[in-house]
Amino acid sequence: MHDVSVSSGPSPASPPSGGPLPIPYTAEEVGRTFADLLATFDFATELHELGIGKLNIAKRAKAKKLLTAVSIVLWHVALEKSFPHDADAFFSHFIATYPRLKGEGRSARKMRDLVARYDALAAEKKDADFTVIADTLVSALHIQEADRRRQQLKLSLRVRSVYELIFEKLI
DSSP states (O other): OOOOOOOSSOOTTSOTTSOOOOOOOOHHHHHHHHHHHHHTOOOHHHHHHTTOOTTOHHHHHHHHHHHHHHHHHHHHHHHHHHOTTTHHHHHHHHHHHSTTTSSSSHHHHHHHHHHHHHHHHHHHHTTSOOHHHHHHHHHHTTOOHHHHHHHHHHHHHHHHHHHHHHHHTOO
């Protein structure tokens, strides 16, 4: 037979509502999960939809940098939704420790600047609307004016699907 003790009040380990305790995650764990996901992104679909061919090496490299920065920002938006109290700490830790962002080299500084620029754009509407981000990407990639609106819409939808994947795989 088991001993059963009756408590006269909530214990320090149990929440006042009687529900389960939240599972604590560290910035390192959450950041590592995202870094692993980010490593799987090749952006082939986005590059194809933007009409950036395999022979346009410089434009492909630029587009991949921009899309990587946008992906990091989308992760920040997902963090704010899932970890409202810890999102900024998790994001700051990632910025400080992710190899492509840490250090004082030119490449790391440029990537941090891109992340900051797109993070400011995303801060306005969060996950409600990605058209501003898509429009900024289209401008940065110098998409032809005749094709601009169609590409902006396609890219906005692709950004939404990347956000949903990031949000789904957050932890």
